[in-house]
Amino acid sequence: MPSAAALRTDLPLLVSMGDPCGIGPETLVAAAMRGELDDAVVVGDPAVLQRAAGFVRRAPRAAGRDTPDDGPRLPIAVVGAVADARDLPPGVLAVWPLRDGPAVLAALPIGQVHADAGRAAAQAVRQAARAVQAGQGAALVTAPLHKEALAAAGEHHPGHTELLAELAGAPGAPADVRMMLANDQLKTVLVTVHCALREAIDRVTFDAVRDTLRIAHRSAAAWGQPRPRIAVAGLNPHAGEGGLFGREEIETIAPAIAAARAEGIDASGPHAPDTVFMRARQGEFDLVLAMYHDQGLIPVKYLGLDEGVNVTLGLPFVRTSPDHGTAFDIAGRGVADPASLIAALRMARRLIAGR
Ligand SMILES: NC(=O)c1ccc[n+]([C@@H]2O[C@H](COP(=O)([O-])OP(=O)(O)OC[C@H]3O[C@@H](n4cnc5c(N)ncnc54)[C@H](O)[C@@H]3O)[C@@H](O)[C@H]2O)c1
Numbered sequence: 001m002p003s004a005a006a007l008r009t010d011l012p013l014l015v016s017m018g019d020p021c022g023i024g025p026e027t028l029v030a031a032a033m034r035g036e037l038d039d040a041v042v043v044g045d046p047a048v049l050q051r052a053a054g055f056v057r058r059a060p061r062a063a064g065r066d067t068p069d070d071g072p073r074l075p076i077a078v079v080g081a082v083a084d085a086r087d088l089p090p091g092v093l094a095v096w097p098l099r100d101g102p103a104v105l106a107a108l109p110i111g112q113v114h115a116d117a118g119r120a121a122a123q124a125v126r127q128a129a130r131a132v133q134a135g136q137g138a139a140l141v142t143a144p145l146h147k148e149a150l151a152a153a154g155e156h157h158p159g160h161t162e163l164l165a166e167l168a169g170a171p172g173a174p175a176d177v178r179m180m181l182a183n184d185q186l187k188t189v190l191v192t193v194h195c196a197l198r199e200a201i202d203r204v205t206f207d208a209v210r211d212t213l214r215i216a217h218r219s220a221a222a223w224g225q226p227r228p229r230i231a232v233a234g235l236n237p238h239a240g241e242g243g244l245f246g247r248e249e250i251e252t253i254a255p256a257i258a259a260a261r262a263e264g265i266d267a268s269g270p271h272a273p274d275t276v277f278m279r280a281r282q283g284e285f286d287l288v289l290a291m292y293h294d295q296g297l298i299p300v301k302y303l304g305l306d307e308g309v310n311v312t313l314g315l316p317f318v319r320t321s322p323d324h325g326t327a328f329d330i331a332g333r334g335v336a337d338p339a340s341l342i343a344a345l346r347m348a349r350r351l352i353a354g355r
């Protein structure tokens with residue numbers, strides 16, 4: 001996959017800093033120290049990034065470096081506008097401060113839900129996304145935010161996906177987007193995302209399944225699969241076992257697959273959910289459509305949090321994210337693995353190139 005070969009002289013990637021109390025900022029620092037943000041501008045609070053740089057610097061390392069504060073230092077440059085980052089040399093983390101963020105974010109307790117943290121995280125996403133929409137950035141990459149902090153801040157969106165759908169849509173008509181989780185072995189696209197399981201079952205409708213197939217089919221050209229073989233998972237055990245364990249497959253999912261096939265989409269199923277991911281991983285399918293969040297995300301995350309990337313399909317711009325969350329249990333220790341963030345940055349570059 002591409003790395004940060006192009007510098008900020010081209011349109012940069014815009015990266016939201018995530019929840020200041022989680023691991024997002026420290027993974028950004030760790031990625032920057034590997035040269036992975038040389039073509040990017042982080043949208044966030046410079047003091048939070050400074051604090052995160054301290055966490056990383058002081059983290060004990062297995063390779064003999066275990067005295068406090070002896071790690072390399074990351075230069076951080078605050079820019080007044082995205083374009084000002086153009087002249088910065090590689091190895092410097094460019095940070096574009098929040099316009100209306102809450103003050104003293106770097107004093108918030110690490111590893112805890114805080115409304116100010118949620119507000120700042122949302123503000124970073126909005127500011128970065130609007131700048132991408134205005135043509136100032138090539139793509140949006142988001143560091144993780146905490147959904148309870150977002151809610152504590154009064155945000156009505158459960159996560160990035162819904163917030164970005166609203167930003168990209170018309171007033172009262174959010175863009176029709178879907179979540180994809182992908183690694184090199186498996187791609188899953190979700191019909192329903194952030195809601196209770198009972199509600200998810202109700203949301204598995206003919207339109208939702210057919211529209212997810214359309215979005216997945218349309219989007220796949222960007223990663224080099226213009227006619228993806230899409231396997232649709234059933235909702236019930238053994239895809240309903242001929243109606244013995246539920247009728248959603250017969251009454252809803254199969255008709256939606258048939259409608260998509262009539263449009264030229266290479267969709268098959270409904271397949272038994274317990275084996276369809278294995279079959280895709282073995283190469284029989286390019287994508288699996290999953291009916292609800294955990295059905296689709298567990299198989300990808302089980303293969304390793306370090307490899308997965310979250311991609312929002314259906315937006316008018318590229319948005320990727322690591323597949324992990326704020327990991328409050330390890331935040332502030334400087335030990336968080338930046339691999340998934342780096343995979344998200346590389347995926348964003350690849351999707352931009354594929355558009
Ligand atoms: N992209 C996003 O914004 C995003 C993605 C997933 C979850 N979340 C949110 O994050 C919050 C916490 O979620 P969670 O606790 O269920 O999942 P999590 O991914 O934050 O953590 C799950 C486990 O994985 C470990 N882990 C996660 N990332 C790691 C990394 N980079 N390096 C090493 N270990 C890592 C954690 O320590 C924890 O043990 C929730 O609010 C959730 O909704 C946000």
Ligand SMILES: N[C@H](C(=O)O)[C@H](O)COP(=O)(O)O
Pocket residue numbers: 158159160161162293297310321322323324
């Ligand atoms: N469902 C995602 C996951 O578990 O990886 C995560 O909640 C992030 O969702 P957003 O990209 O919508 O914030």
